[in-house]
Amino acid sequence: MGEVMIQTTPVAEPAIWVEVLSRLHHDVAARYRFVDVPITVGRAYDNDVVVDDPHVAAHHLRITRGENGNLIAEDLGSLNGLYVDRARKPTPEVTLDAGHELSIGGTVLRVRTAAHEVPAETPMLRGLPYWPSAILCIVGVFALAGLDLWLSETQEPKAIRYFTPLLILTVAIVVWTTVWSVLTRVFTGRPRFGLHFLIVAIGLLGYSIYSQLAEVGAFAMSWTALANSSYVVAWLFLGGIVFSHLLVVNRARRPLKVIVALILVAAGIAMQSLKQSEYRSTYGQPALLSRLEPPALRLVSPQQESAFFTDSEAVRAKLDKARTEEPTGGGPPGDDDDE
Amino acid sequence: MRAGAFARSAGRAVAQIFCPLAFGTLVATVIASAQTTTAQSTAAQTPPAQTPPAQGATAQSGSPAPPAAQPIQAPVPPEPPLMPPTPNVSAAAESIYATARPGLLQIRTLVEAAGRQSSIGSGFLVSPDGLAVTNYHVVSQYALEPKTYRLEYARPDGSQGALKLLAIDVANDVAIVQLDGTELPHLEFDPAALEDKSPRGERLYAMGNPLDLGFTIVEGTYNGFVEKSYNPRVHFTGAINPGMSGGPAVTAAGKVAGINVAKRLDGELVSFLVPASKASALFERAKTEPPLDLAHVRDEIDRQLITWQGAFYHALGEQGFKDTTLGPYQAPESAAPWFNCWARTNADETPRPRALLDSTSCNSQSSLYIAEDIETGRAELWHAYVRSTDLNPFQFAAFVSTYYGGAGSIRPWSRKRLTQPECHEDFIQRNESDKGGPVMRAVWCARAYRDFAGIYDVAITTVTQDRDKEALVSRLAMKGVSYDNAVALAQRFVRELAWAK
Numbered sequence: 001m002g003e004v005m006i007q008t009t010p011v012a013e014p015a016i017w018v019e020v021l022s023r024l025h026h027d028v029a030a031r032y033r034f035v036d037v038p039i040t041v042g043r044a045y046d047n048d049v050v051v052d053d054p055h056v057a058a059h060h061l062r063i064t065r066g067e068n069g070n071l072i073a074e075d076l077g078s079l080n081g082l083y084v085d086r087a088r089k090p091t092p093e094v095t096l097d098a099g100h101e102l103s104i105g106g107t108v109l110r111v112r113t114a115a116h117e118v119p120a121e122t123p124m125l126r127g128l129p130y131w132p133s134a135i136l137c138i139v140g141v142f143a144l145a146g147l148d149l150w151l152s153e154t155q156e157p158k159a160i161r162y163f164t165p166l167l168i169l170t171v172a173i174v175v176w177t178t179v180w181s182v183l184t185r186v187f188t189g190r191p192r193f194g195l196h197f198l199i200v201a202i203g204l205l206g207y208s209i210y211s212q213l214a215e216v217g218a219f220a221m222s223w224t225a226l227a228n229s230s231y232v233v234a235w236l237f238l239g240g241i242v243f244s245h246l247l248v249v250n251r252a253r254r255p256l257k258v259i260v261a262l263i264l265v266a267a268g269i270a271m272q273s274l275k276q277s278e279y280r281s282t283y284g285q286p287a288l289l290s291r292l293e294p295p296a297l298r299l300v301s302p303q304q305e306s307a308f309f310t311d312s313e314a315v316r317a318k319l320d321k322a323r324t325e326e327p328t329g330g331g332p333p334g335d336d337d338d339e
Numbered sequence: 340m341r342a343g344a345f346a347r348s349a350g351r352a353v354a355q356i357f358c359p360l361a362f363g364t365l366v367a368t369v370i371a372s373a374q375t376t377t378a379q380s381t382a383a384q385t386p387p388a389q390t391p392p393a394q395g396a397t398a399q400s401g402s403p404a405p406p407a408a409q410p411i412q413a414p415v416p417p418e419p420p421l422m423p424p425t426p427n428v429s430a431a432a433e434s435i436y437a438t439a440r441p442g443l444l445q446i447r448t449l450v451e452a453a454g455r456q457s458s459i460g461s462g463f464l465v466s467p468d469g470l471a472v473t474n475y476h477v478v479s480q481y482a483l484e485p486k487t488y489r490l491e492y493a494r495p496d497g498s499q500g501a502l503k504l505l506a507i508d509v510a511n512d513v514a515i516v517q518l519d520g521t522e523l524p525h526l527e528f529d530p531a532a533l534e535d536k537s538p539r540g541e542r543l544y545a546m547g548n549p550l551d552l553g554f555t556i557v558e559g560t561y562n563g564f565v566e567k568s569y570n571p572r573v574h575f576t577g578a579i580n581p582g583m584s585g586g587p588a589v590t591a592a593g594k595v596a597g598i599n600v601a602k603r604l605d606g607e608l609v610s611f612l613v614p615a616s617k618a619s620a621l622f623e624r625a626k627t628e629p630p631l632d633l634a635h636v637r638d639e640i641d642r643q644l645i646t647w648q649g650a651f652y653h654a655l656g657e658q659g660f661k662d663t664t665l666g667p668y669q670a671p672e673s674a675a676p677w678f679n680c681w682a683r684t685n686a687d688e689t690p691r692p693r694a695l696l697d698s699t700s701c702n703s704q705s706s707l708y709i710a711e712d713i714e715t716g717r718a719e720l721w722h723a724y725v726r727s728t729d730l731n732p733f734q735f736a737a738f739v740s741t742y743y744g745g746a747g748s749i750r751p752w753s754r755k756r757l758t759q760p761e762c763h764e765d766f767i768q769r770n771e772s773d774k775g776g777p778v779m780r781a782v783w784c785a786r787a788y789r790d791f792a793g794i795y796d797v798a799i800t801t802v803t804q805d806r807d808k809e810a811l812v813s814r815l816a817m818k819g820v821s822y823d824n825a826v827a828l829a830q831r832f833v834r835e836l837a838w839a840k
């Protein structure tokens with residue numbers, strides 16, 4: 001019996017899976033099952049796995065079993081070599097013990113045995129799991145936007161003033177969500193519209209709440225910068241939203257996605273700050289509290305009048321410095337002709 | 340409301356001031372400039388025989404104009420007099436013109452590089468050695484940019500030459516210039532006018548070169564000093580036109596009673612003269628003092644502005660404030676006589692406003708012309724009592740915000756002349772020592788003049804913060820003020836804002 005067992009050793013070894021991965025997201029593009037080694041990979045048709053990659057040699061790679069039973073991949077002397085994971089230098093031979101990814105030419109391979117353990121199943125959410133919360137958030141966004149419009153309504157109330165912005169907001173949300181769904185569908189096969197919708201809804205609600213608080217807080221605390229800098233927070237929210245969308249599209253390459261989101265945020269803030277400062281210097285618009293609130297919302301105690309004028313004196317030094325500096329560029333068009 | 344300065348380049352001034360006439364006058368200007376050149380070329384042969392321009396420019400050109408030009412120009416047909424003309428009046432004007440004419444000047448500001456005139460005005464000789472009086476605004480371009488412009492005169496006999504700028508007085512809009520020559524014909528000041536004692540109703544004759552058409556004489560009436568003007572101005576009822584600035588207004592005896600300076604655009608024949616006493620004072624100064632240093636004209640203007648605003652704000656302080664009651668509040672208004680006040684309400688607007696706003700605005704009549712894009716010297720007090728009829732407290736606060744936010748934009752932004760505004764805002768309360776008064780939101784905004792050290796445009800706006808649906812919005816704006824004077828007046832202003840007793 002013992003001898004027989006030794007002779008049938010290959011049968012007892014677990015099956016070997018060779019997976020060809022997509023180049024971009026390393027999803028499995030093709031998967032081959034083998035029970036025996038050696039397995040050869042190359043462009044020639046006498047290989048076990050044939051890849052149509054011009055950068056792959058006719059006989060590029062061979063997978064064999066080492067003395068201790070481990071699988072070993074060896075380069076068969078190809079021009080472009082064998083690269084393991086993200087290594088920068090080719091290896092002639094590698095032991096496949098930790099689910100390495102092998103790059104030959106432009107093709108990425110992964111070798112796993114039947115013994116490979118898979119993670120536990122994720123629970124399947126039936127129906128429309130994201131929709132109720134997403135809709136709740138959107139209702140919140142609309143309610144806040146409507147409230148804001150209503151509270152700043154000083155003329156005859158007209159329904160159209162509410163409908164137009166709300167309609168624009170709706171269209172923007174739909175278009176935005178759809179674009180991300182289409183992208184996700186392209187890369188993963190599932191649109192995941194509900195999840196994308198939820199991301200937008202949460203992001204918008206968060207920003208709506210923040211901007212209202214900032215507006216009221218700027219008045220309450222007499223801190224103008226709070227209201228005037230809410231665009232910075234808006235871009236941060238947008239960065240967060242974009243990052244979340246990217247994660248839904250694909251969970252891989254998180255650091256890259258963080259960087260993309262950060263670049264977006266930084267570029268956005270820089271652009272808007274520049275625009276604001278240029279506008280201010282062109283039209284001489286000072287940064288002031290743009291909206292007063294009912295007196296009851298004031299939290300800080302008022303300054304003594306004499307202290308206010310002492311602070312006003314401090315403005316003088318800035319002006320005296322500014323007057324000696326040359327004005328940059330010209331004013332708004334036709335400015336010099338003002339009479 | 341707007342007093343037009345008169346030395347602007349003809350085309351521009353015409354477009355601005357005389358909109359309905361723009362086309363016809365523009366044609367006239369073109370013809371007139373052609374006429375001027377012919378006048379110059381013939382001038383050398385027959386200097387004294389220059390006929391004074393009478394009516395249409397085509398009529399003056401001397402050369403037979405093509406008949407087609409007639410309808411465009413539409414010269415005024417001589418009207419049959421209703422009454423036989425009083426022979427001595429017209430004779431007086433004739434003889435006055437004949438006597439004064441040799442002393443008149445047209446003063447041109449030329450662009451140095453192009454050698455063409457960019458603006459024109461008038462002037463008159465006051466001494467045999469070539470000293471002449473004109474308006475500061477006639478020579479302001481040259482005074483501020485002596486490298487870009489130069490000054491030239493043209494006399495009625497056709498002679499021309501360079502002018503030297505000797506002295507300026509920006510507050511009274513007078514300048515003294517000098518041309519080379521000796522034993523020149525000149526005008527003298529009217530002794531009564533020098534003592535500011537001219538009789539109201541006295542007939543005056545304003546002379547100058549309107550719209551570059553040629554030297555003219557205009558009959559009008561002396562109507563005393565303008566009551567609400569801080570800078571003394573004579574009210575002259577007569578037609579002064581662009582280009583006549585700096586020309587003399589003389590009495591029947593041919594003595595100078597004033598200098599043409601401005602007119603109101605919203606009235607008819609409402610014109611202003613600089614009192615002869617101011618011109619005479621500068622003339623006396625120019626005779627003894629060293630001439631203006633052209634490299635430092637801005638410093639001189641700066642000095643004059645500092646002195647002027649010192650006197651103005653001192654006088655304003657002396658006059659004090661009187662309180663007006665607006666709803667539950669008490670607001671200060673200047674007791675000085677040189678403020679022009681207007682009230683406005685939105686109560687009669689349609690659709691019915693959801694918050695009622697009653698405002699009063701008081702402007703000091705103390706504007707100073709420094710350059711085309713620098714007009715300074717004014718103070719403005721503005722109060723608005725606002726109450727909600729239909730707005731909730733948030734909406735009411737939003738309504739009031741539109742008046743609060745406007746505090747920064749003191750004037751259209753010209754960064755060539757002014758720095759960016761710098762502001763300071765906070766909630767304020769009157770010092771504990773003086774009891775009572777509402778908490779207010781206040782914003783202080785100031786800009787500095789780039790050309791003049793120590794001169795600022797300042798505005799302070801306050802909004803009361805003691806009621807949900809009622810507020811007093813107040814603003815004090817000061818142009819061309821020193822920082823200390825601005826702070827002092829603003830502080831006084833804020834202390835006067837209180838609850839009505």
